[in-house]
Every structure is written in structure tokens, then in C-alpha cells.
Amino acid sequence: METASNSHFENITNEICQKEYLVEEARGKTYQQNDILEALQEGKSPSGGETIEIVMEKLKTEKNSIKEKQSHDADRLSLKRKSESDEKLILRKEPRLSETDFQPLPILLPHIPLKSLMEVEIKLVYMDEEDVTYEFLESQLPTNEEPKYSVATSMNSQRASDTSIVPPQMDKWLQVALKDASTCYRQKKYAMAAGQFRTALELCSKGAALGKPFEASPKDISSIASFIETKLVICYLKMRKPDLALNHSHRSIMLNPAYFRNHLRQAAVFRSLERYSEAARSTMVADYIYWLSGGREQHTSKLIKLYWQAMIEEAITRAECFSVMYTPFATKIKAENIEKLKEAFTKKHPDYVEYIYTDPHGLHSLPQTADWSCPSPQTYLLTLGFRNKEVGKFLEKMSCRKLPTFSDHKAPFSPLTKEEAGRHLETIGKRILPIMDFIRGTKLTTFCACSGMIEKLQHASLLGRLQRVKEQSQVINQAMAELATIPYLQDISQQDAELLQSLMADAMDTLEGRKSDKERVWNKIEKVGIIEDFLYQLEDSFLKTKKLRTARRQKMKMKRLQSEQPC
Numbered sequence: 001m002e003t004a005s006n007s008h009f010e011n012i013t014n015e016i017c018q019k020e021y022l023v024e025e026a027r028g029k030t031y032q033q034n035d036i037l038e039a040l041q042e043g044k045s046p047s048g049g050e051t052i053e054i055v056m057e058k059l060k061t062e063k064n065s066i067k068e069k070q071s072h073d074a075d076r077l078s079l080k081r082k083s084e085s086d087e088k089l090i091l092r093k094e095p096r097l098s099e100t101d102f103q104p105l106p107i108l109l110p111h112i113p114l115k116s117l118m119e120v121e122i123k124l125v126y127m128d129e130e131d132v133t134y135e136f137l138e139s140q141l142p143t144n145e146e147p148k149y150s151v152a153t154s155m156n157s158q159r160a161s162d163t164s165i166v167p168p169q170m171d172k173w174l175q176v177a178l179k180d181a182s183t184c185y186r187q188k189k190y191a192m193a194a195g196q197f198r199t200a201l202e203l204c205s206k207g208a209a210l211g212k213p214f215e216a217s218p219k220d221i222s223s224i225a226s227f228i229e230t231k232l233v234i235c236y237l238k239m240r241k242p243d244l245a246l247n248h249s250h251r252s253i254m255l256n257p258a259y260f261r262n263h264l265r266q267a268a269v270f271r272s273l274e275r276y277s278e279a280a281r282s283t284m285v286a287d288y289i290y291w292l293s294g295g296r297e298q299h300t301s302k303l304i305k306l307y308w309q310a311m312i313e314e315a316i317t318r319a320e321c322f323s324v325m326y327t328p329f330a331t332k333i334k335a336e337n338i339e340k341l342k343e344a345f346t347k348k349h350p351d352y353v354e355y356i357y358t359d360p361h362g363l364h365s366l367p368q369t370a371d372w373s374c375p376s377p378q379t380y381l382l383t384l385g386f387r388n389k390e391v392g393k394f395l396e397k398m399s400c401r402k403l404p405t406f407s408d409h410k411a412p413f414s415p416l417t418k419e420e421a422g423r424h425l426e427t428i429g430k431r432i433l434p435i436m437d438f439i440r441g442t443k444l445t446t447f448c449a450c451s452g453m454i455e456k457l458q459h460a461s462l463l464g465r466l467q468r469v470k471e472q473s474q475v476i477n478q479a480m481a482e483l484a485t486i487p488y489l490q491d492i493s494q495q496d497a498e499l500l501q502s503l504m505a506d507a508m509d510t511l512e513g514r515k516s517d518k519e520r521v522w523n524k525i526e527k528v529g530i531i532e533d534f535l536y537q538l539e540d541s542f543l544k545t546k547k548l549r550t551a552r553r554q555k556m557k558m559k560r561l562q563s564e565q566p567c
Contacts (some may be wrong), residue, residue: 002543027457038214112310117271120307124261124300125236125268169211171226174203178228183282194235201228226256233265242272250477257485260290264304265482277434278319278329278478280311280441285485288444291372292488312367315438321387322435323352326380326442333360333381341383352385355392359384361399364442382439391431398432398455401529414544418466425462433459449486449496453479457507458521464510473511480507 005341114566170178203209209224210216229252236245249266256262267282287304295301309446316324325345329337342356363379371377386392416424433455440452463472488494492500502521509516519527 025027055058064292071347082174086269092223094472111313112306117307117310120303121268123264124303124307126238127261171203171208171211175225176201177203181231185231188238190235190238194232194239197228197235198241199233201225202230215279222255226252226259226262229255230262230265233269237265237268237272240272242269245269246273247474247477250474250481251483254477254484257481257488258289258293260286260293260295260304264291264307267307267311274318275316275437277437277441280315281310283308283372283438284367284441284444285489287367287370288372289485289488305370309367312441315441319438321391321431323349323385324438325383325385327383329363329377329381330376330379333358337381341381345385349385351389355386355389357384357386357392357396358382359399359443360504361447362443362445365444366442370462380442384435384439388431391435393434394428394432398436416465421462423464423466425459429459429462445490448500449490449492450483452505453482453486456482456527457503457520457527461520461523475522476507476511480511483507 018074111149177196179202181193181200184190184196203223208276209221229248233245233252234246236242236248246269249262252262253266253319263282263286267279267286270276270279270282283304287301287308290301290304325341325348327341327344338358341358345356346353359382364382365377368378369378383553384392385397415515436452436455440446446452456475460479462470463469463475483500486500497523506522
């Protein structure tokens, strides 16, 4: 078994080396877009090739000639990349390490040129579906290959049984609006197209979605609305207004979370806003949804993984307060393994050792080895090192809770003042949330289905308290898109399902401005966590006082005995 695993991983390593060798030979001194994409498509590679270390060094050296950002950003990024490339990394052949021969082996992601990302976006994000029926048809296509997971199997069986279903007839006025909008889009009149799509969305919201509205299913109406939302995303991206596209990308996922391009378009919006960790998360989900829905085109999957890899690399490069190490691992982590990881991390990143944290919940996936159809794919442990000890401690404290509390408020029975909320938002919202987003960029599932979204919604409450309504709305929309996707990513218990429904209902009420006598679910969770911390602190204080009191009594008793003894 071990020999087979070794040969499998050796083949993967050789294939990566050979494909990178093809790229080097084809492009000469400059990056050419089609060369990298052709290297992804080709299955044949020349024998032999250079080692991973040499290829990475070449990529790092040539990367400095690419000017993607402003000059001050380029200087900072090149310095960090240079410091990373100075350290030689050696890839072992073992895809999984047993507990007996565990040795930390850091993985480094090579840089992906901007031109390659633009090519991926042209092929997958800006694809112009001319007819809304594509969503109905793609959800009904049969597949010959049956996935190994029960959810995928049920989706495919349902799809196979529905191939005879004819897509429902849309409302004629909605058809006219969509046709006009598509004409403007093809003429590159993106502002006019966006206006027409907004008109179509308004018609849809008033019930003019299908020819027979009283006989229409909610799923069909959602597909049409999702189509319009995603077209608005593309228009605003073409207009270079990603801030306007953001909420539309979230809503397209809320309406149709089972369509992989919706997640990929959300990733493109995040990339345009330079929110690379969230872009990585969206791309990873898009790749998984593509496989889950029966997608079997290797070229498409490779393009998605290329985009995912680029987002992770960019997020790592731009991180200032922490550094990262991925280690191949497959078994349950133990204390001695964590100590070895800390030693390896200290040698590799001596500037980020104030606090070293290894994610104990779930293993991570990287795009180079991610294979959703494999029952036991290659997984990695994630180790983070911080310059600020308090940030690392707070992150570890949060990760130990099944229902984590985002707040560090110390007084459980008194509400936050505006000043306290502002300080809390500044220190926690800007320092902890970005790290959590980065962790989730390579981890598909969590031990608690709603973990990560509870913190987002608690963050939204802070924004609402400070009257930052626009930001609050964006965060809630993003959280709702994630919540709508969760059932497709992992099996959820009855308790998690009830929590999911409660979070969705309260989030929708908050977006629509509905007030309730009951407290929002995420605020209840936060309050319970604060009270729990308060009780633990009282217990610790009581035990310490009791210990001191006992020691004092023993000391007094000894003195009394000594004084009673005759001289």
C-alpha cells in the first residue's frame, strides 16, 4: 500500500516538474498566456526534467519582472517573495505520513501570472450564456459516471430522471427585457445592459418570472432570478465596479448554490476587490460543486484549480501579521506532532514565532492534489505563526469552541457601548476575521457546519450598532450565500440543520429591517459564550483564592506549633 502511494505521489511530482518544464521551454523569457493553459491541457510530457526547487527558483526570479500592482505594493511583495524563495524546499514522495515517521514537510505554491488568471476568467467567468434556459438544462443533464458520495449520487439520479422535462416558459415581458439586455451586452454597452437587467430583476420580483406564475415552482423562479443576478455581476465587472457586483454575486449563490459558475463569479469579484482569501474559498467551493454536479471535463477543473492556487498564493504573499506552512498529513494529529511542526516552523519562519498555531479541526486541501472523487485524498495540516501573541491566543481560543464566540467582551450582563463596539470592530474585525478567511480558503468543511458564518453575523451586528448599514448588508449577504451552500458541502445533523434555518431566518429579517422582540440567534450564541467565559474566570479565581487561603492556614498552623514547642 505504501509503495503504491509512493509511486502515485512520485508520478504527481514528476508530472508537475515536466509541465513546468514545458512552460519554460515554450515561453522563453516572457510569460505567454496560452502556454500555461496548453501545459494544463496536455497529457504528454518529456521524460526527465528539472527538480521542483529549480523550477520554483526560476518562477520566483522571473516573477519580479511582472508589474501587476502599484510600485509600493510591488516592492513589499517582492521582498517577501524573495525571503520565501531563499529557503530550499524538498518535496518527499510520501503523500501521507504515518504517526511513526512523521516529519514536517512545508509546501510552497508557485506564482501564477496575471495573464493566466485573466484567461481563466474569460473562459469561465465572462462566459455569455445567451439564454436563461441554460440553468434548467444544466441541472437536468445526465451523467454516465457515478460519484462515490451519496449526495452526488442522489443529484445524478434525479438529473437522469428529469431529462424529459421541458424548461418552463418565461413571462413575455421578462423575455423582452432580457433580450434587450443581452443585445446591449454583446455590443459592449455594459451600463445600458446593467440597467436592462435591473429592470428584468424588478419584473421578476413582482411575480413576472414565468408565463404561469401560480403554477411555477420556487426552484424555477430562483433559477431565473439567479441568472439575472449573475448577468449583473458580469456587467459590473466589465465596468470595473466590483463593489457594485459584490451583493449581486452573493444573491446569485443564495438563489442557486448548486451552479459552480456563481461561486466562480463571486471569486472574481473578491479578486477585483483584493480579498484573496475569500476568493480562494469561493474558487475551492466552485471546484467541489463542479464535481458534485457531475462535471467531468478535466480542462475546466484544471482551470478552476489554477485560479484557486493563484488566490492562495496571493493571500499568502500579502499576509503581513502571520506566515504559513502546509504539511502533508493524513492521520489524527497528536501533541508530539504539533511540537515537531512548531520546530519546523521556527526554522523556516524565525520572524513569526511569537505564537505558533496548528489548526486542529479538519485537514486542508491544496489545488495541486485536490481530488474530490478520491475516498482518501491528499490532505495537509495548516500551521500559522504570528508576530502578535494575543492574536494567536485569541484565534486558538475561538477554535476550541463548537459554537465560537467572536467577542472578547468581559462584562456579560452589560451591553457594549458605541465606543467599545468601535474598538472591538477595529481590533477583532480587522485582525481576526482575515485570518479566519485565510484558514477557510483551503478547508472545505468544519466540525460545526455553521462555524465561520456565526462570526460573520456577529461582525455584522457590530457594524449595525455603529450605523454602518451598507457594510452590514454586504456581510449578511455573504454569510447567507455561505449558509445556502453548506448542505452541498457536508452532511449536517438535525441540530445543525435547525441552527442553519434559524440563522437564515434571522439574517433575512435583519436585511429586510424587521425588528423582533427575540434576540438574534448569533447574538444569543455570543452572550452564552461570554457568560461561559465569565463563569470559568470566577471558577479560576475561586480556586486560586482557595489555594492561597489553604497555604496561609498551613503556614499559620506551622508557626503556632513552633511557638508552642518548649525552648
